[in-house]
Amino acid sequence: MYEIAEKKVWSDEVPGVKEFKIKAPLIAEKHQAGQFVILRIDENGERIPLTIAHKDLRNGTINLLFQEVGKTTMDLGRLKKGDSIMDISGPLGTPTHVERYGTVVCIGGGIGVAPLHPIAQAMKGAGNNVISIIGVKTKNILIYEDLMNATSDELLITTDDGSYGHHGFVTDELKSLIDGERKIPIDLVVAIGPPIMMKMVCRVTEPYKIKTVVSLNTIMIDGTGMCGACRVSVDGKTRFVCVDGPEFDGHQVDFDEMMQRQRQYLKEEKIAVETCQRQCSR
């Protein structure tokens, strides 16, 4: 059992965004940027992957941030401080390759900012010039502004509705960095967020041959390379996100296939949410 030491509600609107600080000293000890955990809330629960947003080695805790988009994340959102999660397995996946590249642009979309944070931190720690771009739909669901500010040499924020920062998309800011007045030479782009955002970021960087790393969040069960549910095509070859990833060269990822595979359980997910809502309203 893993106890929830703290709970923070970032947004109570639907879908809610929440963050737990969880006691898991062994996982905290081994965690490196880019790695994730798989959790199961209780005996009837499913296993879902969540990326570690940050860790506290001294207190032996990890932070997990999630958006309530399905039955499991909704159940998770109802847990309170002091409650426990039955199973957490991790840290899983291959850590981010961190070195001194020069200028690294870290792009986070929506709650993708949470897993981006430890990577930006590690890139900064390795002596890179870190420029971060955060994009959200609207100001209310902006997360980690302070943390990203602290780990970035420069932080740019975009909102789809113009309620905060630049009115537009992360790709606009990226284009203007590359090709605008400043013409900043970029050595690496790291993008984490909705698949469509990562795909668009890759489309921007590809003509300039800027190496672009994306972190994929696919359907998983065991997280150890046993089931193959998470498979994606990278450079025409089938790879497993859970062990070969979650990070891949974005220019080689078949995003369309990945997005198609993400739709496999939409029908069942709807049934699960409806069943849950019926039971909860009773």
Added chain:
Amino acid sequence: MTSPKEEEKKPEKKKRPKIPRQAMPVQDPAVRIRNFNEVPYGYTEESAKLESIRCIQCKKPFCIDACPVRINIPGFIKKINEGDILEAARIIKKDNCLPAICGRVCPQEDQCERVCIVGKKDASVAIGRLERYVADYEAEHGKFEMPEMAPKTGRKVAVVGSGPGGLACAGELIKMGHDVTVFEALHKSGGVLVYGIPEFRLPKAIVQREVDYLAKLGVEFRMNFVVGKIRTVDDLIEKDGYEAVFLANGAGLPVFMNIPGENLNGVYSANEYLTRSNLMKAYKFPDYDTPITRWKNVAVIGGGNVAMDAVRTALRLGADNAYIIYRRSHNEMPARKEEIEHAEEEGIQFRMLTNPIRVLGDKDGWVRAIECIKMELGEPDESGRRRPVPIKGSEFEIEIDAVVMAIGSGSNPLVASSTPGLNVNKWGNIIVDSENTGRSSKKGVFAGGDIVTGAATVILAMGAGRNVAAAINEYLVYKAIGW
């Protein structure tokens, strides 16, 4: 009619009553294809007794030699005959700590029952069914008995993986007086016994019972513990004080055919399909949260036990058409005979000498059909089975909604790749000096089961676990084995 005279002629020669091999009652196929309850009910006291009489108590029993863990088979059958079932259980448990499991999933027809003398003229003694009867009787009537335990040695051993190999090894080591911790990557122990083999073939309560028994003996189980990630083998030895490590992490890598269309929606590895249904209990969705799609037309590729498990699961999930597609013929299928028979009774459609060449999808990326080619058998290959050869121009399509790939499992590289100094072969199997000792290239590290041999059977992994436990004991206590 025999004349009285003839009867008198040979009064001393005991005439054995001719008892047929006792059938095991099973759930009606029409009923069982819609539930996940166990298919065979097991012997009754009466049928077990009758079956035990069929054993002729050979002086030199071949069955023992053919058993990977050398159970005293005539010995335990004799006790059934005498009505002392608990003693029969004690005899089995001397050599096999998981009898309820092996009685259900061992390929007896290729082992003990294959060499049974009774079987030369008649059907062989149903050793597996008797083993199951004894184990189930003991579970119901026996009290927990603490086995003979050696004094504590204070030595710590780590067992990586809680499948049959890991459980068997842990059970032996704890009795030898060592402190044993079993590390399991998933949230439940049992390995393939819980994620792979379905409830209708091996009820999960039985596996849990065996795990609970080991816990009572003092074995510590750590779940959600992916060795290679949260702790490496080196950490276990250098930081955590384990003096020996047994790697029994199994054959946990799905194999695909590398044909076009394998990433379409509705194509699964058998590992995924079975793990969803068995470990995650998706067949109880939405009571359990993990989903599994209840497809109407499912093709399972392969002819082994895993393929049978997957296709019969598909049927129980509501498939109208559940196919086995296998490139060789019926005779070459590696699955246990009983599983094939059960599958046939349930209406599984066998498409033999048929090989998939691509999976076809609709415009939204979902499976719509599988294109296959007809095969014929040519010359025998290195496995001794006749090699299937495609028949030119015989391509055809089968309309389906889902495909499950059950063509074998590879070795998962997670542990080996995080353990410097551990040698593996080109398939990723850990190299050991012999399967009796399981000694790897790395000091203090032993290995056994599927991670050494490639995907095999429960009993072989169990046998390896037992053998390696003895070798670890030699290493720790007598220093008779070293590096």
